[in-house]
Amino acid sequence: MTDPVAVSLRRLTLSDFRNYENASISLNSRMVAFVGNNGAGKTNILEAISFLSAGRGLRRAMLSEVARHAHTGAWAVSALIDGAYGExxxxxxLNAGDQSRxxxxDGEDARSSEALLEYLRVLWLVPSMDGLFTGSAGDRRKFLDRLVLSLNPSHGKTxxxxxxALxxxxRLLSEGGTAAFLDAIEAxxxxxxxxxxxxRNETVSLLSAKLKAQAELGLPFPTAEIHLEGAFETATIGLGASDREDCYRELLREGRFRDKAAGRTLDGPHRSDLGVLHVDxxxxxxxxSTGEQKALLIGIILAxxxxxxxxxGMTPxxxxxxxxxxxxxxxxxxxxSRLQAMGPQVFMTGTDVNLFKDLPEDAQIFEVADGLINPL
Structure with missing residues (x-):
């Protein structure tokens, strides 16, 4: 079995990003912490890194909102990385006046942000995810789709x-579209x-196996059991791709009158949910409890x-x-200890430097204050 490629950022540069006019950080460790007061801009650094992946970043902000100067909306993030293709x-x-980033x-334009996934996979755990288990099914679907994306780069486009298509x-239902047009769009x-x-099912299955294996390590985090649930999942359980597609097409055809009255499509994976069980x-x-939910989420992210x-084949x-x-x-x-054993490059934030006293000796710790980032 080939060892995974160790991917890491070696330099991060921000220009007009959030509260940073210009900032550049040299990195030489796989464990990095940013320390500073609330509002100093620690999370902004993590958000900048998250834009080196597909999607809208860890805050899912409007692109123009992350710019330091609202009137231009322009900003830039760049990084020098070591990875599968060397340096x-x-x-x-975002350029001033543009709508897409x-x-x-390596100096060449890429067609979309999905191209970044060939070089770098960025995962995150942020405070806004603390209410994931008690929040909406839509939030859990977005969370799951982000997990899928790191394994299947084409998933976001799909x-x-x-x-x-939904x-x-x-729109066809509301405007009285013909049966032929509805057949075509429903296909x-x-x-x-x-x-x-x-x-989604494949990711849940693979992640479930990892969660079970992780439970055997004796980590002080509760074990989560995950599954997909919902009417669509129940209707298509055990079906292969072709039969599942046929079943969904029939559900759509039978539901036209009901869906027209509701103003939306009521059957499908857009209504599915991610179920999570505290195994112990x-x-x-x-x-x-709130603390147990946090620990469960940490366990899922580690797995x-x-x-x-x-x-x-590369560390995230x-x-x-x-x-x-x-x-x-x-x-x-x-x-x-677990993060060090797994090998990803990890960026953390905190308000107290003592929170990171158990990091390895080669860890880098930076102080963040007044738009400046300085090593401690």
């Missing part, structure tokens, strides 16, 4: 096309929806990082925003 320069940003790889069907919805569903207590994660390494970059502050010293030390 590579990745860059992304540009991506450049989800986007599926959602577009909107077209809804497209069924094909794309089936691809989305199968990709055998209760849904939503009923666990997913391990799975990403195994599937992609992991962004952990304000995670250490919510763990007792024992769990914090165990987390750092």
């Amino acid at each position: 590579t320069r990745l860059g992304t940003g 540009k991506v450049r790889i 989800v986007t096309e599926f959602e577009r 909107r077209q069907r809804n 497209q919805v069924a094909e794309l929806g089936t691809a989305v569903s199968l990709a 207590k055998h209760v849904p994660a939503a009923l666990a 997913h990082a391990d799975l990403t390494t195994a599937i992609s 970059v992991l962004l952990l925003d304000e995670v250490a502050a919510h763990l007792d010293p024992g769990r914090r030390a165990a987390l750092f």
